[in-house]
Amino acid sequence: MSDCLFCKIIKGDIPSKKVYENDNVYAFEDLNPQAPHHILFIPKHHISTINEATPENAKHFGALFAGVKEYAAEIGVDEPGYRVVMNCNADAGQTVYHVHLHFLAGRSLTWPPG
Numbered sequence: 001m002s003d004c005l006f007c008k009i010i011k012g013d014i015p016s017k018k019v020y021e022n023d024n025v026y027a028f029e030d031l032n033p034q035a036p037h038h039i040l041f042i043p044k045h046h047i048s049t050i051n052e053a054t055p056e057n058a059k060h061f062g063a064l065f066a067g068v069k070e071y072a073a074e075i076g077v078d079e080p081g082y083r084v085v086m087n088c089n090a091d092a093g094q095t096v097y098h099v100h101l102h103f104l105a106g107r108s109l110t111w112p113p114g
């Protein structure tokens with residue numbers, strides 16, 4: 001999608017601090033971190049919201065979680081723990097309409113989150 005912020009980041013049109021990438025997923029540091037590790041994991045395939053999840057694009061959602069698992073192990077937070085959040089639409093706090101996971105780790109996280 002030509003006007004999507006995250007699609008522009010994937011293409012390299014907008015700079016980001018990349019921390020992880022594979023064929024299906026791109027991950028970069030959040031500009032307003034809420035934890036020592038606050039990373040956004042995005043599929044390289046544009047999907048606006050969770051409401052667009054279908055059996056045909058389920059592989060893109062699976063790739064996000066597989067990327068998170070690999071990255072968590074890589075930085076050593078898989079055992080102590082981490083949080084993964086995905087917002088859907090405005091009332092949930094989604095501001096960029098390209099599905100993404102917020103990966104938070106590096107400190108003890110509380111509940112409820114907000």
